[in-house]
Amino acid sequence: GQQVMQIPQYQHVQEGEDFTTYCNSSTTLSNIQWYKQRPGGHPVFLIQLVKSGEVKKQKRLTFQFGEAKKNSSLHITATQTTDVGTYFCAGYTGDFNKFYFGSGTKLNVKP
Amino acid sequence: DVKVTQSSRYLVKRTGEKVFLECVQDMDHENMFWYRQDPGLGLRLIYFSYDVKMKEKGDIPEGYSVSREKKERFSLILESASTNQTSMYLCASVLRQGLREQFFGPGTRLTVL
Numbered sequence: 001g002q003q004v005m006q007i008p009q010y011q012h013v014q015e016g017e018d019f020t021t022y023c024n025s026s027t028t029l030s031n032i033q034w035y036k037q038r039p040g041g042h043p044v045f046l047i048q049l050v051k052s053g054e055v056k057k058q059k060r061l062t063f064q065f066g067e068a069k070k071n072s073s074l075h076i077t078a079t080q081t082t083d084v085g086t087y088f089c090a091g092y093t094g095d096f097n098k099f100y101f102g103s104g105t106k107l108n109v110k111p
Numbered sequence: 112d113v114k115v116t117q118s119s120r121y122l123v124k125r126t127g128e129k130v131f132l133e134c135v136q137d138m139d140h141e142n143m144f145w146y147r148q149d150p151g152l153g154l155r156l157i158y159f160s161y162d163v164k165m166k167e168k169g170d171i172p173e174g175y176s177v178s179r180e181k182k183e184r185f186s187l188i189l190e191s192a193s194t195n196q197t198s199m200y201l202c203a204s205v206l207r208q209g210l211r212e213q214f215f216g217p218g219t220r221l222t223v224l
Contacts, residue, residue, distance in 0.1 A: 009151065033212060042201060043154070045212030088153060090213075099213075101146075103153035 004091045006102030014110050019076040021105035023089035030094035032065055032072045037104070038085045046074075079109045114138070115216035117202055123222045130189040132219050134202030141206065143185035144169075144213065145177065148199040160185055192223045 005024045013019055023032065031050045035043035047056055049065035049072060056063045062075045072091075076083055089102040118133035136143065142161050146154040146169075156169030158177040166177050174196060178186040185204075189196055199220050203213040 006153070035213075042215040042218050043213075044215070048212065090154075099156070101154040103151060 004089060004100040004102045006089055006105060008105055009103065010106045010108070012108045012110065013079050015081060016078050019079050019083070019107055021074050021087050021089075021107075023072045023091070023102045025070045025091050025100070027093060028069050029091040030069075031092050032069075033090045033092070034063060034072075034074055035088045035090060036085050037088065041085075043088060076107075079107070081109050081111050083107060084109050115202060115204055115214050117200075117216040117219050119219050120217060121220050121222075123224065124189075124192050125224050126193060128189075128192050128223075130192045130221065130223075132187040132189075132200055132202075132221070134185045134187070134204075134216055135183055136185075136204040136214070137183065138204070138206070138214075139182065140204035140214075141182070142204060143179065144203045144205075145175075145185065145187045146201045146203065147171070148201055148218070154201065157187065189221075192221075194223050197221060197223045 003026050007022050033048045034046040036046055037043045047063050052069050053067045054065040060077045064073045072089055086104040086106045088104045092099050115136045124130050144159040145157040148154050155171050157171055157175050158166055158169050160166045160179040163179055163182050176188045199218050201218045202216040205211050205213045
């Protein structure tokens with residue numbers, strides 16, 4: 001069935017290093033969303049990508065949606081300790097209730 | 112701001128008990144969801160509701176039921192709790208499925224002994 005695979009599961013970086021997490025869908029997506037969950041918190045919406053090849057930036061965060069609308073990435077430049085948390089992608093196929101979350105990438109940033 | 116609240120942050124129940132988890136949102140959203148979150152598995156959809164008294168099964172509905180008698184309230188029911196239902200349960204709401212962001216509640220960490 002439909003799945004959204006997300007890698008890596010964990011990433012440990014030194015503060016100032018870059019970080020990237022990737023999501024891959026087995027089928028074409030209508031849109032993809034990204035969420036951040038701080039330790040002990042709940043997922044909070046970051047951004048939504050809709051168009052093929054779309055690139056959006058939020059300060060040090062860059063989000064991309066692949067040309068085939070099957071993959072997406074989140075890149076953080078020069079990580080900070082405030083970036084610690086788990087990042088989830090969530091793909092929507094356009095079917096009524098088919099919204100699939102990736103398994104998440106847990107980011108740890110060492111000061 | 113949208114606010115989604117859940118009845119308990121932590122809950123401990125015994126095997127076989129009936130468990131009710133309540134979720135309330137204050138922004139008149141049509142769609143509400145129940146997920147469970149387990150390490151390495153991400154968020155898995157249990158049930159969702161797109162209107163009062165309407166519900167749809169998600170990916171893992173077995174062992175759960177739901178109730179939506181009022182637009183703002185969505186309840187998750189574990190008819191007979193089992194240890195494999197120990198998990199974090201997250202409620203979410205969205206104005207329009209797939210086109211807008213989901214707003215999550217703080218979560219309920221349920222332990223079944």
